[in-house]
Amino acid sequence: MQSIRDMKSNFIAPPSSSIPGGPDAYHQGNIRMTLEDPELWKSFHEIGTEMIITKPGRRMFPHCKINLSGLMPCSKYILLVDMVPVDGFRYKWNKEKWEVAGKAEPQPPCRTYLHPDSPAPGSHWIKQTVSFLKLKLTNNTLDQHGHIILHSMHRYHPRFHIVQADDMYSVRWSVFQTFTFPETSFTSVTAYQNTKITKLKIDHNPFAKGFRDEGTNTKRRANRNPACPEKKAKKIDCLSRESDEDSPPDIRRSSFEGYEGEQAELPKTKEEEVVKEERYSPWGPEREHGHHVRTDSPPGPDAREMYNAEQLVPAPASYQPYRFHEYGKSPSPSSSIGSSNGGSGRASFESRVSDVATVPEHEASKPSTHEIGPSLCGPQPPAGHHQDYTGVLNMTQAGKPGVLSHHIYTPYSAEQTLGQWSGPNTVQYPPPHHLPSDYSTPAVHHGYHHGNVAEWSQYPLFSYSCW
DNA sequence: TCAACTCGCACCTTTGAACAGG
DNA sequence: ACCTGTTCAAAGGTGCGAGTTG
Numbered sequence: 001m002q003s004i005r006d007m008k009s010n011f012i013a014p015p016s017s018s019i020p021g022g023p024d025a026y027h028q029g030n031i032r033m034t035l036e037d038p039e040l041w042k043s044f045h046e047i048g049t050e051m052i053i054t055k056p057g058r059r060m061f062p063h064c065k066i067n068l069s070g071l072m073p074c075s076k077y078i079l080l081v082d083m084v085p086v087d088g089f090r091y092k093w094n095k096e097k098w099e100v101a102g103k104a105e106p107q108p109p110c111r112t113y114l115h116p117d118s119p120a121p122g123s124h125w126i127k128q129t130v131s132f133l134k135l136k137l138t139n140n141t142l143d144q145h146g147h148i149i150l151h152s153m154h155r156y157h158p159r160f161h162i163v164q165a166d167d168m169y170s171v172r173w174s175v176f177q178t179f180t181f182p183e184t185s186f187t188s189v190t191a192y193q194n195t196k197i198t199k200l201k202i203d204h205n206p207f208a209k210g211f212r213d214e215g216t217n218t219k220r221r222a223n224r225n226p227a228c229p230e231k232k233a234k235k236i237d238c239l240s241r242e243s244d245e246d247s248p249p250d251i252r253r254s255s256f257e258g259y260e261g262e263q264a265e266l267p268k269t270k271e272e273e274v275v276k277e278e279r280y281s282p283w284g285p286e287r288e289h290g291h292h293v294r295t296d297s298p299p300g301p302d303a304r305e306m307y308n309a310e311q312l313v314p315a316p317a318s319y320q321p322y323r324f325h326e327y328g329k330s331p332s333p334s335s336s337i338g339s340s341n342g343g344s345g346r347a348s349f350e351s352r353v354s355d356v357a358t359v360p361e362h363e364a365s366k367p368s369t370h371e372i373g374p375s376l377c378g379p380q381p382p383a384g385h386h387q388d389y390t391g392v393l394n395m396t397q398a399g400k401p402g403v404l405s406h407h408i409y410t411p412y413s414a415e416q417t418l419g420q421w422s423g424p425n426t427v428q429y430p431p432p433h434h435l436p437s438d439y440s441t442p443a444v445h446h447g448y449h450h451g452n453v454a455e456w457s458q459y460p461l462f463s464y465s466c467w
Numbered sequence: 468t469c470a471a472c473t474c475g476c477a478c479c480t481t482t483g484a485a486c487a488g489g
Numbered sequence: 490a491c492c493t494g495t496t497c498a499a500a501g502g503t504g505c506g507a508g509t510t511g
Binding site (some may be wrong): 054055092093139152153189190191206207208209210211 | 470471472473477478479480481
C-alpha cells in the first residue's frame with residue numbers, strides 16, 4: 001500500500017520519522033483502517049477496475065467498506081471519502097488494453113462524501129464495518145444530489161478521511177488521517193470496456209445476478225447468445241474465453257500498455273504482498289516511482305492493511321503540485337492555493353507538518369443555534385443525530401496539534417467560494433475569509449440542525465475545484 | 468466512421484409497510 | 490399493547506443492447 005504522498009513521484013519524501021509506524025509515529029497514528037473484501041478488490045484491480053458513472057449516479061462495485069480500529073471510543077469522528085485522480089491523463093480502451101488518450105480534462109467540482117453516521121463516537125465506527133454503499137458516482141457536472149462527480153475514461157482512487165471532531169465545525173481543530181488503498185483505484189467509464197470486469201461484476205454483484213450464466217435468466221441470455229453479430233460475439237466470447245485465461249497476473253497485466261515489463265514476486269509477507277500487488281496492478285506504473293510507505297501498524301491477518309497517509313488534509317492538493325509540475329497548468333480556479341499560500345503550503349506538506357482542518361474564521365464565530373455537547377462517554381446522541389454543516393467547511397491544513405505550524409496549506413483554497421456546494425437545503429455561505437494562521441482560538445460549536453441524516457450525507461462536505 | 472454516451476428494458480435485490488401470531 | 494416473524498409490493502441497482510451524439 002502507499003500513502004497519498006507517494007502517489008506522485010515528485011513529492012519530496014518526508015522524514016522517516018513522520019512515517020506511520022516509524023520511530024516517531026504520530027500519536028494518533030495508531031488508528032488503523034483496513035479494507036473489507038480486499039480479495040475482491042484485488043481481483044478487480046488486477047484486471048483494471050472500472051466503475052460505471054451515469055447521470056443519475058451509480059453506486060460503486062465493489063463498495064467501499066472499511067474496518068477501523070484504534071479510535072477512542074468516546075471521541076467523535078467524522079468519516080469522509082473523496083475521489084482523487086490517479087494521474088493527469090485521459091484513457092481509452094483500445095484492443096483489450098487501456099491506453100493514454102491525452103491530457104485529463106479539467107477536473108469537475110470535487111466533492112467529498114460524508115458517511116451518513118458522521119459524526120459518531122469511535123465505538124460506533126469500531127464495532128462494525130463501515131460501508132459507503134450509498135456513495136454514488138456521476139458524470140453530471142450539474143449534479144444536484146451530491147454525488148461525486150467524475151470524468152469518464154479517467155482514473156481515480158478513493159481516499160478515506162477520518163477526522164476526530166465532535167461536529168463539523170470543530171473539524172477545524174481536528175487532525176485528518178487519510179487512507180488510501182491502491183487496489184481501490186478504478187477507471188470511470190460510461191460503459192464497461194473490459195469484458196473481464198463485466199464478468200467479475202456480474203459474478204459478484206447481487207444486483208447483476210440475472211446476467212450470470214448459471215442464473216435463471218433465460219430470456220435475456222437467449223437474446224445475447226450466439227448467432228450473435230460480431231460485436232456481440234466478441235463480447236460473449238471474451239466473457240467465456242477470458243475468464244479461463246485471466247488468471248496469470250502477467251497475462252492480466254498485458255492488458256495495460258506500458259506495464260508488461262513489470263514482474264511481481266510472490267509475496268513473502270503481508271507487506272510485501274502489498275507492494276507486489278501494486279506492481280502488477282494495471283494502474284501501478286506511476287507509483288513505481290513513488291516512495292512506498294509502510295503502514296502504521298502491521299497488516300492484519302485477514303484484511304490488508306492500508307497505508308496511512310497520516311494527517312494529510314483530504315484535498316486535491318495532494319496531487320495538485322504534481323499537476324502543476326507536469327502540465328505547468330494554472331491551478332485556477334483553485335489557484336489561490338498557490339497564490340495565497342505560496343510555496344509555504346507545499347513546504348508544509350513536504351515537511352510533513354501535520355494537517356489541521358479548519359473552518360473559516362467567520363464561521364467559527366457564527367452564533368450557535370444548537371449547542372453540541374462534548375464527546376463524553378455519557379449519553380450520546382444517536383448516530384442519526386446530525387447537524388447541517390452544509391457549506392460551512394473550508395478545509396486547510398496547518399500544523400500538528402500541539403505543534404502548530406504557520407505553514408498554512410489550503411488544499412481547499414481559502415479563497416475559494418463555497419458556492420459549489422450543492423443540493424437542496426444547502427446553506428450558502430459567503431466566500432470564506434483567509435484562514436488565520438493563529439489557531440489558538442478555541443473552537444466554537446455551531447448548530448445548524450439538519451433533521452435528515454441521509455439527505456445531509458449526500459451533500460458534498462468539501463466541494464472544491466481540483467484544479 | 469467510430470468511440471463515447473444515453474436510454475429503456477428485463478432481471479434482480481433491498482426495503483419497508485402490512486399483517487398475523489404469540 | 491408489544492414484539493417477532495412472514496409476506497408482498499414498490500423502489501432501486503444491475504448489465505445489455507440499440508440508438509444517439511459529436
